[in-house]
Amino acid sequence: MIEIGLAGWGDHNDLYRSGVAARNKLKAYSSHFPVVEVDSSFYAIQAASTFEKWSKETPNEFGFIVKAYQGMTGHDRKGMAYEAEAEMFRKFIHSIEPIRQSGKLKSVLFQYPPWFDCTREHVHTLKKARHLMGNMPLSLEFRHQSWFTPDMRARTLTFMEQQHWAHSICDEPQAGQGSVPIVPHPTNPDVTLVRFHGRNVSGWKSHGQTNWRDVRYLYHYNKQELSEWRERLLTLQQHSKHIYVIFNNNSGGHAAQNAKDLIQLLGITYEGLGPRQLDLFE
Template sequence: MRREEIEQRIQIGLAGWGDHDDIYPRGTKSGDKLKIYSSRFPIVELDSSFYAIPSPDRMVKWIEQSPETFGFIVKAYQGMTGHTRGNIPFSDPKTMFQVFRESAEELLRAGKLRAVLFQYPPWFGCEWKHVDILRRTREWMDGLPIALEFRHQSWFQGETRDKTLQFMRDEGWIHSICDEPQVGEGSVPMVLEPTSEDCTIVRFHGRNASGWQSSGQPNWREVRYLYRYNAQELSEWKRNIIKLLESTKTCWIIFNNNSGGDAADNALQLMEALGMDLPEMPGPPPYQLSLFED
């Protein structure tokens, strides 16, 4: 595949823009980071929306701070995916979805919404009641591009695997493919199957098996995503991505292994492996460009 085609069909970015100090000049203010980030990467996963739904005005501000061609993958609010434990600050589920829609539609109108990512929790197994929830979600999010990521392996076990993928195709879900530790039913296998002809998401969570099972422990969020992909692992993913592009027009790739400052470095390594132009960064790259061979 030629470089021009790769540049058109693959977009690589990070989860969030605030936690990657190596990509900013020293002393960069928080309010200036998106403008700098979006000059260096073409896409970002907006993960703060998982914790609180951004106001439409805040979305407009982010639209104005980023280039016209920049894209956002917006993570669905935790109350919409069943993560929230305790009170949800909305009178009913439909109101919650509507408030989220009003915010996401600002990005849609600006041509910057790539997808709304619904990542469901480890206790969201393959059951009829959960299938009904997915159908209702599709209905309430009609008109918006939506992506689906599971955290319970029952969706991809045995014959259920093909049924899940077909369900996603029939219902219009973009597949968010995971690279994550394989540590029991609370993780999903790497299923290299697009469900949309237009686009596929790949999210790199790292392979820290012990950290993946650290929920409830102090600083568990930092431990879970503490992992640096090595050259061989990224070279394997180069081949996987090229294979995915045989069945989908575009791949959006997000590095979520943020804890140790590895996400940005790994993103640049993968870009280099794919022969993509690298963005200018403050200071020399901390990785060895000659690690990769075709």
């Protein structure tokens, strides 16, 4: 099954009727898409009560892809906010327990930074993260080309299979070592994640500039590009039971429309979405 959604639900104003309150946006979002990526968990470990609230606000079949906390993936290089690594992982696992209990946790996404290259030390880091997360469903996304060079690609994919990491396949700008190519190879029979980051090379390289968030994911996928992905997704579906597709190209507000375009191209109709809120004269 291919389930398509967006990264976050707060910024996609084209989905919501005018004046909808922030507290009601997730409920409104769930009337459009069956899955969402939680990005706030990357910046801080959320309270378990927050995930419990989100679970109650969404339909029974709704799913969450939860991004791992930045301290768990080495993004936060200023120093660990927790006294011990194991404690940090325990608190994260506790925080997402409500959606795991409800069956709505589809995967925890470990997206590693551009400087996380293919070394023995970093392979050990991945093994340790897998161990600390127990039997949680995990997805793995790289941002350094060294994992997928011709001599390392097969070894990387085999390692992911052996360690039970689902592959987070990326469509992103090809901008040197700090990006990865499209590698449409599933590593888990249950789950494969596909994330669309856009193809804005200059914006991708703007990290650190004051306006980088406004341009990094500024991209609109055209119909030909999405049609190419239609064929890839149908092939991936033969090897993974669940394909979760997340559009993250929202610097210019293109994610929601591209997601709906792809749903239409695939001819998908989702059952069990939340009730659609209608405008006064609709």
